Amino acid sequence: KGGxxxxxxxxxxxxxxxxxxxxxxxxxxxxxxxxxxxxxFDLLNIVPYVSKHKKNPVTGEPLSVKDLTKLKFHxxxxxxxxxxxxxxxxxxxxxxxxVRTSGNVYCWEAVEELNIKAKNFTxxxxxxxxxxxxxxxxxxxxxxxxxxxxxxxxxxxxxxxxTAPVAAGVSxxxxxxxxxxxxIMEQIGGTAVGAEKRPRERGxxxxxxxxxxxxxxxxxxxxNAKKAKVNAAPDVKYHQVGLSSxxxxxxxxxxxxxPVTLQTVRIKSAEELQxxxxxxxxKLGKKGYVRLTTTLGDINLELHxxxxxxxxxxxxxxxxxxxxxxxxxHRVIKNFMAQGGDPTGTGRGGKSLWNNKFADEFHxxxxxxxxxxxxxxxxxxxxxxxxxxxxxxxxxxxDNIHSVFGG
Numbered sequence: 001k002g003g004x005x006x007x008x009x010x011x012x013x014x015x016x017x018x019x020x021x022x023x024x025x026x027x028x029x030x031x032x033x034x035x036x037x038x039x040x041f042d043l044l045n046i047v048p049y050v051s052k053h054k055k056n057p058v059t060g061e062p063l064s065v066k067d068l069t070k071l072k073f074h075x076x077x078x079x080x081x082x083x084x085x086x087x088x089x090x091x092x093x094x095x096x097x098x099v100r101t102s103g104n105v106y107c108w109e110a111v112e113e114l115n116i117k118a119k120n121f122t123x124x125x126x127x128x129x130x131x132x133x134x135x136x137x138x139x140x141x142x143x144x145x146x147x148x149x150x151x152x153x154x155x156x157x158x159x160x161x162x163t164a165p166v167a168a169g170v171s172x173x174x175x176x177x178x179x180x181x182x183x184i185m186e187q188i189g190g191t192a193v194g195a196e197k198r199p200r201e202r203g204x205x206x207x208x209x210x211x212x213x214x215x216x217x218x219x220x221x222x223x224n225a226k227k228a229k230v231n232a233a234p235d236v237k238y239h240q241v242g243l244s245s246x247x248x249x250x251x252x253x254x255x256x257x258x259p260v261t262l263q264t265v266r267i268k269s270a271e272e273l274q275x276x277x278x279x280x281x282x283k284l285g286k287k288g289y290v291r292l293t294t295t296l297g298d299i300n301l302e303l304h305x306x307x308x309x310x311x312x313x314x315x316x317x318x319x320x321x322x323x324x325x326x327x328x329x330h331r332v333i334k335n336f337m338a339q340g341g342d343p344t345g346t347g348r349g350g351k352s353l354w355n356n357k358f359a360d361e362f363h364x365x366x367x368x369x370x371x372x373x374x375x376x377x378x379x380x381x382x383x384x385x386x387x388x389x390x391x392x393x394x395x396x397x398x399d400n401i402h403s404v405f406g407g
Contacts, residue, residue, distance in 0.1 A: 017147045019096055019139040020073075020081060023058050024049065024161070026149070032071040034098065035063065037146065038137045040071070049161060057161075060153040069136065072103045076379040083107035085114070085124050085333070086398070087379050093141045100134040102126050111135065113397055118335045278309040288312055290319055290406075294329075299390070301374055303406040308361040311376060311384070311405040317353035318386055331389075339377050339389035350386035357383045366404035368395040374406035 022029045022042035031043035039058050047065055049057055056063040074084040081090040083106050090096055095108035102123045115121055122129050139147070149155060247264065251257040268276075288303035305312040318324060323343070330347050331339035342350045352358050359382045368375060368391055375398065377387035384403065 015149045016092070016144050017149050018092065019090060019147075022046075023152065024154075032073065033068040034071055034136060034138060035067060035069075036100075036136060038098075038139070039146065040138065041068075043070075057154045057159070058152045069098065069100050070103045071098055071105055071138075073105050077383065078380070080380075081105075082380070083110055085110040085336075086401070087377075088401075089380065090139075092139075095140050095142075096138040098136045098138055099123050099128075099130050100136055101130040102128050105138065109397060113395075114333065114336050120335055122334075124333055124336075274310070278313070281309040281313075282306055288316055288406075290316065292324075301406050303374075304366065304404075307363050307366060308403060308405045310358065311361045311403050314353045314358065314384070314386075315388065315405065321353075323386060335392055337389045337391045337395070339387060341377070341387040343386075347387070352385045357385055360384065361403045361405070362400050363404075368398045368402075368404060370394050372407050373404055376403040376405065378402060 017023060017026065019040065020028055020032075021040070022032075022045055023039050024041055024045045027042075029040060029042040032040050033043050033046060034040045035056060037059070039056070046057075046068065050063050050065055050068075054062060054064065073081050076082045076087070076089070082088060083090070084104070086107055086109060088094065088107050088109070090107070096105060097108050097111055098105045099111075102125070104123055104125050106124065110124065114124055116132070121131060145151070153159075154161075246266070247257075247260045248262075251260040285306045288305040290301045290303060292299040292301065303312045303315065318341075324341060327340055327343055328345050329338045329340040330342055330345045339347070342348070344350070360376075360378070367373075371392050371394075373391040373395075375389055375391070376384045377389050378384050389402075
């Protein structure tokens with residue numbers, strides 16, 4: 001027992017409602033709204049209840065429909081909730097706040113740095129003015145008592161009510177959350193509405209759970225087309241590595257491979273060739289220079305090719321391809337930065353020089369110190385494409401999150 005006086009709490013190490021769940025259905029919300037205290041509900045669940053009972057089902061305090069704030073959460077390319085300004089994914093350890101006037105949801109760091117400290121009380125996305133009292137804390141990792149499921153008034157009283165069914169398009173993460181809540185509710189003597197055990201938890205596997213792997217697009221559009229030769233061997237003289245291909249050892253230990261007795265030299269991959277080229281660029285110790293011509297004048301940029309050659313090659317290559325021609329700075333935030341590089345002008349488009357996302361490139365010397373810093377915009381680790389931003393002031397909180405490559 002370890003000296004724990006409360007055996008019931010010892011059996012329940014986790015009873016906190018996740019930030020993306022409705023406090024009534026205990027399921028992932030679809031149309032989130034919240035109270036002034038930060039309790040989140042699904043619109044289809046709370047409105048009928050409040051219209052009838054005129055109170056908050058969680059606290060029992062008086063509540064009306066006009067007291068609810070419609071929330072606008074933002075998601076990244078992986079369908080995960082994140083801050084639309086700092087692109088940080090929301091986790092159970094993130095302090096999350098919402099602006100009452102606009103409903104936009106941000107991480108606390110963004111609001112603290114760009115609104116409170118800068119004394120700029122305008123919404124970071126819409127520019128709508130608000131007051132300090134309009135900030136609603138959705139989740140505070142240092143104070144989770146308000147999200148303790150065991151303290152919800154309707155849970156203590158055993159109240160049951162009908163809630164809206166979960167939509168068919170709920171993501172896998174939401175389903176897993178519901179399963180966790182279902183187990184919690186079983187332990188505290190209740191059952192989460194709509195939280196059923198998944199087939200895998202019961203040791204079952206139904207036919208509809210098995211999804212066939214889709215065919216490549218090329219095979220679907222042109223099934224009779226000849227397949228291109230993949231991984232054609234380059235010039236052996238220049239692209240051999242001082243290591244074997246490993247086929248002899250692999251065939252010796254595997255019964256699925258045809259036995260191989262002749263040792264061959266491994267050919268360098270495209271990634272290894274790129275790394276060698278970037279290493280040579282670093283040794284040159286030279287900078288790159290680009291001039292951006294805008295409707296408000298020219299912007300002269302110095303690129304740190306000797307420090308972050310991969311990121312610089314992407315930017316210079318796109319400039320040479322005239323990828324940035326006729327694009328706009330689609331996102332300009334006062335006292336923060338101007339972001340551009342998206343041909344669609346929406347902030348969700350743009351591809352890298354290699355047509356896929358590439359890894360971050362950090363260096364201790366490359367920091368967001370002072371105005372005029374050129375850095376890559378991304379939607380999370382390793383998601384760099386074509387978008388970039390130029391700072392208006394120091395943004396050290398972005399260090400090791402966004403790759404600085406010029407200024």
